[in-house]
Amino acid sequence: MTTLYLWRHPKPNAAKYRCIGQTDLTVNRRKIKRLANKIARFARYHKLPKVIWVSPLLRSRLVGEWLAARGFICHVDSRLMEISFGNWDGKHWDDIDKAQIDAWCADFANFAFDNGESLTEFFTRVKDWLASFDEKSPEKTSPKLIVGHSGWITAATMIANHQAVPTDPANWSKAIGYNELRVLEIS
Template sequence: MDLILVRHGNTDVEPGICLGQAERPLSTRGFTDVQQLAATWNGSAPRFLFSSDLRRAQQSAQVFAAAFATEPLTDPRLREIDYGRWNGRHWNEIMQSEPDSYRHWLDNWVIQEAPDGESFADVLRRTGAWLAALLGSTANDDCVLAIAHAGSIRALLCHALGLPPGRAQTINVDASRVSRLRYENGQFDVRYVNATRFEVD
């Protein structure tokens, strides 16, 4: 199975915002970037097109859905990390208003939930459940495209590559970028990560 992971396009959120699961639409640039990425697709349509159920991911998925004449399968397990009461707030404001909570979270972000939110370990669990279900329902020659977020894509790459969760932040996952993995004989191989276009194998 080929697993292709795409991060949604940019939003109009200003730099420094803790976006998390706050709902924000794609910006004009975000739409354009996703369209340009989709135009580089090569080969036949994927068997499955999945999307996080957050708005920015669904809007990105619709670009691919139009190209493939299909409907995305939305799955909340592909959502971005939930920062709870920090969703949509500026990091500077969070640091100033909740310094102790912020420092404790920053020092233990893999296992520490954001206030009223979740930890990266929680994201690993839900994306791992999605990945296990996917592997149980696909064949060797299937191609799966999933539109998700930086946090959920990093979690999936940790699963696939066997990376320690603490290394997740070392993986660049930029907006409108694509990563491709091949699952065969019980293991994943990396074809490319954070690419600006769909590459031919």
């Protein structure tokens, strides 16, 4: 059993009304430092290893870099990236063809974003990362501190709860808040 401490990254700049998956947005330096300090205090209080896992996207990676400068080991892993919306990524929602959005909702699990990934492919990537800690060695089962993305955290939560890839958008959970912590047990 591995415990995951998953924090959603700080609120990025210029994300409002945009389809943001792997679009690499900047984040205010104070917000990065605030979350990093919160994680460092949490790790110290709970006597957790000073190891952080982050995605390569700035809104996650910069928190890891700040912690690394203060003695943490920082692992950057592309499997922790948010879902890729392909050609939609970064666009304002109003600029995406309504018929395409309807097609996505009609085939929520398998809709193939041009130059992106389907929700099913995304779940496979998340499962792959989670499975990398299945072995019984201490470094594989020790608690993990992670700065991630809302969709990734939602997918990991569903996987941990043995839920299938949702086929209906109504079965997708509300987004976790910026800087919010979610704790998962992975067995």
